Amino acid sequence: MSEHERDYAEKRDFIRMRVDANVSLIHAGQEIDGVCVDLSSSGMQVQAPRQFTVGDLLTVRIESEHAALAGLEADTQVVWARNEGDGQHLGLKILKMR
Template identity: 85%
Template sequence: MSEHERGYDEKRDFIRMRVDANVSLIHAGQEIEGICLDLSSSGMQVQAPRQFSVGDQLTVRIDSEHAALKGLEADTEVVWTKTAGDEQHLGLKILNMR
């Protein structure tokens, strides 16, 4: 099925880029290591080793592996969660880029 044949609800507003990058999640003074699975201009999907709740505010930091490129740091909000065993996938909305 082509993109034009899909219903409006199935189309994403923003293109997502598969990332699979290590991230630091900062919440309530704690830094937790996670994995960014995909990234768009308005949000990201992250895999975390602990549970968060919808509405939690997290600072996300993705360090660059290249000295010439600055990493990403963003203030985010958890908009959805999906638990998978001891881990959780999080849908994060980017509120502010630093």
């Protein structure tokens, strides 16, 4: 199966939820603000204000707006990156939920 066919198959295998939530991206000890565009059980799409490289490991933190609900924190890996000006849209694979 080609990379393109696999990517298409993954889109059909996982339901994506539109989120548009502020996130913190932690990379090499630096915290960067971003926006989570959508989220599935295996990954997420994030808009970041700076450039990352495929293979980079990021910790993603999404704070909950409700005191009764815990936020989300996950270890992720960049699997694709699309440049947009100084920033990027990133496809992140969830490696581990914390």
